[in-house]
Amino acid sequence: MSSLQPVRGTHDLLPEDSRRHRRVEELAFEIAGRYGFGEISTPIFEFTEVFSRTLGETSDVVTKEMYSFTDRSGDGLTLRPEGTAGVARAFISGGLAQQLPLKLFYRGPMFRHERPQKGRLRQFHQIGVELLGVEGPQADIEVMALAAHILDALGLGGAATLELNSLGDGDSREAYRLALVAYLSGQRDRLSKDSLERLERNPLRVLDSKDEGDKAVVAEAPLLTDYLNDASRTFFQEVLDGLAALGVAHRVNPRLVRGLDYYCHTAFEFTTTLLGAQGTILAGGRYDGLIAQMGGPATPGIGWAAGIERLSMLLAESPAALRPLAVIPMNRATDALCLCQRLRRAGFTADLGYSGNLKKRLARANRVNARAAIILGDEEWDREAVAVRDLDSGIQEEVLLASLEERLAKFR
RNA sequence: GCGGGUGUAGCUCAGUUGGUUAGAGCGCCAGGUUGUGGUCCUGGAUGUCGCCGGUUCGAACCCGGUCACUCGCCCCA
Structure with a gap:
């Protein structure tokens, strides 16, 4: 084993991995396009304030997990x-408030300095969408329908469950937070050490605890749903009705929460x-307060993001590579090179082995899953022809160079 | 940051209570006559047994440390 290690939590994407990733990205991008989303690429680094300013109270915890440098x-x-x-x-610095509503799709690497786990790396990749400038529940419905559509298209519809909840507007949320803190404070002796900390720092997170004792406490806790005011309740109901109308399967999970202040109304996860x-x-949600919090014009927004590594681990099989035509010279290396190029320019996938006798080159053709072999034998060449061997059937025939592209069409 | 598990060939792994030359399958390479693959047969190469130190006459095996991977906790923007 070499001492040359990749940085912890980073992975190389070899061609097969890359095909899986691209499958996820491209399918998602294509479907998002049908919903009117255009692609945005923002830099993979920003001034630290871009991230720290949005994070509020929990920032010192999160800061430890960011890749920050000077x-x-x-x-x-x-x-x-x-x-x-x-x-x-980008919305703020680019003055995009003029173009609302905005529907944006993105993809690319993200970085978090965390302990790696299954499907959780330090450099990982996400696809995501943001829909900015729409206050009504139609946005929530559309964004979740898009997510369900993409997962379905990837063949993951059966493996994923949509859970959602409403955090309500600011008032509802604050009312609930007070009620929850009051309740939990009375249960301190039953809470785990971790949850006692959560109670101080980010009480809603207690609802997410995996500790069995905490779960028992949480089971009797007040429900967010009961603290929604009328406007929030109506909003959530419209979201649920919309999902039902579209036939998007979902389950309300009253304990699903988001930690940060700018989240409101819909929070959802596909698990x-x-x-x-x-x-x-x-996972995603509505973040009407975010852009204002960052210093931009108050603009509602909702979006989601998904980890490509996790999605691609769930794909049943990796997409196959293109099947090339294997061009094999007996002697005429330069002619083979030219022929190979001619085929590529004509739109074929063509592979030219680099060395070896016919046997080796055919073996290589097999390895790259070639559809057919084009063999340049001297005798055929003198007749301005080549031998074309169908590697699936084993049937071989002589084809005149003049009609080569036409005869190879079936192997495209 | 914390805890459990695992590091032996390119890959997946075996390796008896410490015992001398470290194994298998797959893959790879070569051959089974000249210009025909996948199957089959034969042969071959490959390891600082993760790294450092300790115990021992002797360590892949025991002990300590370290690094990495992995599963989980924390966190999940």
Whole structure:
């Protein structure tokens, strides 16, 4: 084993892995396009404030998990840990408030300095969407329908469950927070050590605890749903009705929460039981307060993100590579090179082995799953022809160079 | 940051209570005559047994440390 290690939590994507990733990205992008989403690419690093300013109270915890550094100019920069903040920054700095509503799709690497786990790396990749400038529940419905559509198209519809909840508007949320803190404070002796800390720092997170004792406490806790005011309740009901009308399967989970202040109304996750503790494969929510909090014009927004690694682990099989035509010279190396290029320019996938006799080259053709072999034998060449061997059937025939592309069409 | 498990060939793994030359399957390479693959047969190469130190006459095996991977906790923007 070599001593040359990749950085902890980073992975190389070899061609087969890349095909899986691209399958996820491209399918998602294509379907998002049908919903009117256009692609945005923001830089993979930003000034650290772009991320830290959005994080509020929990920031010192989160800061420890960011890849932050000072560059040669002395600027504090951070590799993006997620996609929304960069999009929001682009929205503000690019003056995109003129173009609302905006529907944006993004994909690319994200970075978090965490302990790696299954489907959880330090450099990982996400796809995501943001829909900015729509206050009504239609946005929530559309964004979740899109997510369900993509998972379905990837063949993961059966493996994923949509759970959602409403955090309500600011008033509802605050009312609930007070009620929850009051309740939990009376249960201190039953809470785990972790949850006692959560109670101080981020009480809603107690609802997410995996501790059995905490779960028992949480089971009797007041429900967020009961603290929604009329406007929030109506909003949530419209979201649920819309999902039902579209036939998007879902389940209300009254304990599903988001930690940060700018979240409101809809919070949702698609989860699976197939990935151990890392069961969330796509998550999102409404963040009407975010852009204002970052210093932009108050703009409602909703979006989601999904980890490509987790999605691609769930794909039943990797997409196959293209099947090339294997061009095999007996002697005429230069002619083979030219012929290979001619085929590529004509739109074929063509592979030219680099060395070896006919036997070796055919073996290589097999290895790359070639559809057919084009063999340049001297005798055929003198007749301005080549031998074309169908590698699936084994049938071989002589084809005149003049009609080569036409005769190879069936192998395309 | 914390805890459990695991590091032996390119890959998946075996390796008896410590005992001398470290194994299998797959893959790879070569051959089974000249210009025909997948199947089959034969042969071959490959390891600092993760790394460092300790115990021992002797360590892949025991002990300590370290690094990495992995599963989980914390966190999940």
